[in-house]
Amino acid sequence: MTDNLEAMFDKYADLIVRIGLNLKPGQRLLMVDASRNHGIPIQFAPLVRKIALKAYQAGAEYVDVIWSDDQMKLLRFQNAPRDSFTIFPEWLAQALVTAVKRGDALLNIVGINPDLLISQDPELIGNWHKTVLTHLEPALEYTRRNAVNWCLVSGSVTGWAHKVFPEFPEAESVSRLWDAIFKLVRLDQTDPIASWQRHVVNLKERCNYLNHKRYKAFKYIAPDTKLTVGLPPGHLWKGGQIRSENGIDFIPNLPTEEIFTLADKSCVDGQVRSTKPLFYSGQIVEDFCLEFSQGKVVNYSARNGETILKKLFEVDEGASRLGEVALVPHSTPVAQSGLMFYNTLMDENAASHLALGAAYKFTLKDGEGMSPDEFAAAGGNYSMTHVDFMIGSREMDIDGVLEDGTVEPVMRNGEWAFQV
Numbered sequence: 001m002t003d004n005l006e007a008m009f010d011k012y013a014d015l016i017v018r019i020g021l022n023l024k025p026g027q028r029l030l031m032v033d034a035s036r037n038h039g040i041p042i043q044f045a046p047l048v049r050k051i052a053l054k055a056y057q058a059g060a061e062y063v064d065v066i067w068s069d070d071q072m073k074l075l076r077f078q079n080a081p082r083d084s085f086t087i088f089p090e091w092l093a094q095a096l097v098t099a100v101k102r103g104d105a106l107l108n109i110v111g112i113n114p115d116l117l118i119s120q121d122p123e124l125i126g127n128w129h130k131t132v133l134t135h136l137e138p139a140l141e142y143t144r145r146n147a148v149n150w151c152l153v154s155g156s157v158t159g160w161a162h163k164v165f166p167e168f169p170e171a172e173s174v175s176r177l178w179d180a181i182f183k184l185v186r187l188d189q190t191d192p193i194a195s196w197q198r199h200v201v202n203l204k205e206r207c208n209y210l211n212h213k214r215y216k217a218f219k220y221i222a223p224d225t226k227l228t229v230g231l232p233p234g235h236l237w238k239g240g241q242i243r244s245e246n247g248i249d250f251i252p253n254l255p256t257e258e259i260f261t262l263a264d265k266s267c268v269d270g271q272v273r274s275t276k277p278l279f280y281s282g283q284i285v286e287d288f289c290l291e292f293s294q295g296k297v298v299n300y301s302a303r304n305g306e307t308i309l310k311k312l313f314e315v316d317e318g319a320s321r322l323g324e325v326a327l328v329p330h331s332t333p334v335a336q337s338g339l340m341f342y343n344t345l346m347d348e349n350a351a352s353h354l355a356l357g358a359a360y361k362f363t364l365k366d367g368e369g370m371s372p373d374e375f376a377a378a379g380g381n382y383s384m385t386h387v388d389f390m391i392g393s394r395e396m397d398i399d400g401v402l403e404d405g406t407v408e409p410v411m412r413n414g415e416w417a418f419q420v
Helices: 005-021 042-057 070-079 090-102 122-144 158-164 170-184 192-213 306-313 372-377
Strands: 028-031 062-065 105-110 150-154 217-222 225-230 259-261 268-273 278-280 283-293 296-304 322-327 353-357 386-390 397-401 407-412
Touching: 005 042, 005 105, 005 150, 005 170, 005 192, 028 042, 028 090, 042 062, 042 105, 070 122, 090 105, 090 122, 122 306, 158 170, 192 259, 217 268, 278 306, 278 386, 283 306, 296 306, 322 386
Parallel strands: 028 062, 028 105, 105 150
Antiparallel strands: 217 225, 217 397, 225 268, 259 322, 268 283, 278 283, 283 296, 322 353, 353 386, 397 407
């Protein structure tokens, strides 16, 4: 377990500011988790202060934090009028738009108890989540196209830690989760910054290989999965480090093990089964299966959480289509940890995955400059939501289909089938 948490927070903050955000002198930094809790969990105050210090040392002009408290959210669901969940703090939506227009960096620190809303009405949760997405859509559009440098990281909190380590006392489970997070972001390395720089190069080489291949589709084969996903002409593989519109190279997720592109929203056919639970809108969906026809989900089932899955598809028309295709080998540190995190940021780095909802414009050649209609005509999906779900395992094979119909192995038994 972590013996010197303050020292580890110092290293984590340095990694976040220098490698994740790559914060530049003169930039402002806003720490906020608007899409989930309306702010940064107050338990993270010691880490947040370290980040603020590192940001000012890097030349930040101003650092601000919007705080949140899980118990306030729970109190609302337990006591607020049932017809009040269309209310959203307009000031927050406007603050985010103002920040991204100004070029501020954004940091999102996630620490959510996946069981917080387990006893609440899934219908109400779905309505609340749609309200959040509707009000934040203008700001989220900026981050989806990487208008500014932003980063998403995790931190250990009581409810989440107990979910991951239920066999340990509360304090020990929190400590163990911090240890796991530190290891997965490579803070256990002698030089974490250098380790991340090498990792980014490897991900870039994987992207270059697939961008050169220009596959027109992927075929997925695994137990209960037989799926074909079209890749539109001009698709671009991305991974690791990304350049923002204001010219800053940043890493949006720590940890990150994926390379990804967009799916053709109208060319997805077959069936796929999840290999890990999905944590969505405050509840967990387990062991679910989706059937696609011409790009759209036409049938679905889930052992647990089917109602919340239904609410996901009802967000808007694009929520039942794919926006992202992501490849992750089964040998990543997250997968090898053997832990189920019930946190998409962590779990998506343990398995290849797909995402329902919005496609990222920067994963299509010249996509950032396209109008919504042009992007859709090129195969890109639009939605207010973007929800990753894991489908990869050591039993999955993935083939790439070339323009002439030739089929080549991309992954075998969950691992890369090509060298770079």
